[in-house]
Amino acid sequence: MGADASGWEFIDDRGAVLRLARRPRRVAAYVRAGAALLDLGVVPVAVYGSGHDGAGLDPVKAGGLAAAGVPYLGPGRLLTGGAGGADGPLGAVRADLVVDVTYDGKSPYAIDEAVVDGLGLPLVALSVGSDVVLPRILERFAGVAGALRDEAGALQDGAYEGGAAVAAAEAAVRAAVGRPAVVALSGAGVEQVHVARPPAWPELARLRELGVRLVEPGPGAGTGWLTTDWESAAALGADVVLVDSRANAVRAGEGWDGCPAVWREAVRGARVVPWNPETPPSAGAFAAFFRDVAAALG
Missing domain, CATH: 3.40.50.1980 (Nitrogenase molybdenum iron protein domain)
Structure with a gap:
């Protein structure tokens, strides 16, 4: 996983294999994932909420996102139709990768995958469900952050930053x-x-x-x-x-x-x-x- 002469590759927790020509540099993420990425040295270009979230960013869920000036796009499930098009909030931030979480190992939790597909954006979904132990969750988020920083090789298998x-x-x-x-x-x-x-x-x-x-x-x-x-x-x-x-x-x-x-x-x-x-x-x-x-x- 990570970047080399042949491009950037990452396998998410749905088993989806992402192969891109270059390492993503503009990441949009679900609030929870975005706050973790920020902690791990990757500043998202924007974050979106879940169906529980409103028009404003929940400060409890936000971590350091507000202080870092990361814009909030609203609930991800509302980024549909015209709002989810190229001129909508998600398209406007010019993201080249979306990072979400998954509870079932199959679908992203907070955004409609069809919206992401419609924009031609690759999607990473990492498991945070009850079938995954906490050390593994931390390891996987450290892994994707390292890959986005092009430092994935610095982490040994089973290890995570912090x-x-x-x-x-x-x-x-x-x-x-x-x-x-x-x-x-x-x-x-x-x-x-x-x-x-x-x-x-x-x-x-x-x-x-x-x-x-x-x-x-x-x-x-x-x-x-x-x-x-x-x-x-x-x-x-x-x-x-x-x-x-x-x-x-x-x-x-x-x-x-x-x-x-x-x-x-x-x-x-x-x-x-x-x-x-x-x-x-x-x-x-x-x-x-x-x-x-x-x-x-x-």
Whole structure:
């Protein structure tokens, strides 16, 4: 993978083989992927959001994108028809590569592949689903960033940039685990809450491997979340709560204080850690999250 005399090549996590005449220099990306690329030394020319995102860039998901002046094009699924044409937002930034994520290993998550194909743009989709372990996710994003910097050969197989920082943060988690019960959730308003199923989230699965006692929400529909009421969430007995901090997590105007009294009373002594379920897949971003978890556990 990378560039040589014969051009640029990369195999994405759908098994799609990209062979280009030259290394791409103008990358448009889904916000999560773009924030990771920025951390890894590749500045996107633009980013777009998912169906959960609005007209403005969610600062929680953005990482350093806003500070770097990377323009936001709006939700990727809206870049269709005229908006997705050569004169539309995606065409206007003159990208020569699109980088997205995939949860099923088949389709890009945040953009219509037909729009990308219609513009004649190559697409890279990297897996971030529950069937992929976190170290592999970080390795793959480091790999594509290295290929875009034409430095892919600097990484040995199985290695990724910033691995030492992640290892140090994970060591801090191991040292602090103790017995606190940890619940990860996403607020859905005054009456409902989504409680995460830890195996469905690579970073939560990794925390479990490190010894963290992440609580299962119980049986019910949903592979990534159990949607329930706040009373049921309170009964899980959380000592540490990982709270979805994205803009779409709680309906406007309700906020944390709008949750029922039974929940506020249950977590009165709990430690709260902001959790972005779409953390940029870079070592720096995940090391920071693990350090926050370690501090709360300790």
